[in-house]
Amino acid sequence: MPVKPLSSSSLKDLCERIDFARQGEVRSITPLSPTSIDIRFSVQDIARGFDWIDIGFRIDGVSDAKLVSDNILKTLDMSEGITAEMDTKSCAIGIGSYNGRVSESPCYILGTTIGYEELPFSG
Template sequence: MPIKPLSDSTLKNLLERIDYASQGEIRSLTPLSSTSIEIRFSVQDIARGYDWIDILFRVDGVSDAKLVSDNVLRGLDMSEGITVELTSSSTALAIGSYSGRTNEAPFYILGTSIGYEELPFSA
C-alpha cells in the first residue's frame, strides 16, 4: 500500500483512531534523503478493537528536524503520544504534546507535506 497524503480531516480521524500514538512505541527512523524522513510507530488501533498495528509517517520537504540517535529513540517518552500539525504550506511531527510549539519538542520534523501507511504490527 502506498503512502497516503494527510489532510486536516484524515489527520484528525487517524490521530483519534490511534489515540495520538500515546503509549505507542517508536520502531524506526529512516532518513530517505536530505529532505525526506520516515518514522514508524507501533500503536493500538481503536477501530480494530485496540489491536496493535504499525503506522509509518513520511515527511517530505524537510526544512528542520531535531532527531536523536537510535539508542535514545526507543527511550523517548510516548506517554503523551505525538503532535502532528498541518497548514497549507507546512507540516510538523513531534513526540509529545507540543501543539503550536513543535520546535520545542525533544524530537521533531518540520516539512512541507506528510503522508502515512498502515502496516502489520512488528513485534
C-alpha cells in the same frame, strides 16, 4: 511504500484513531533523502478493537528536524503521544504534547507534506 497523503482533517482523524500514539513506541526514524524522512510508530488502533499496528509517517519537504539515534528511540517518553499538525503550507510531527510549538519537542520533523502507511505490528 504506498504512502497515502494526508490533509489537515484526515491527519486529525488518523491521530484520534490511534489515540495520538499514546503509550506507543517509536520503532524507527529513517532519513530517505535530505528532504524526506520516515518515522514509524507501534500504536493501538481504535478502529481495530485496539489491536497493535505500526503506522509509518513520511514527511517530505523537510525544512527542520531534531532526530535521535536508534539507541535512544525506545527511551522516548510516549505517555503524551505525538503532536501532528498541518496547515496549507507546512506540516509537523513531534514526540509529546507540543501543540503549536512542535519545535520544542525532544524529537520532531517539520516539512511541507505528510503521508502515512499502515504496516504490520513489529512488536
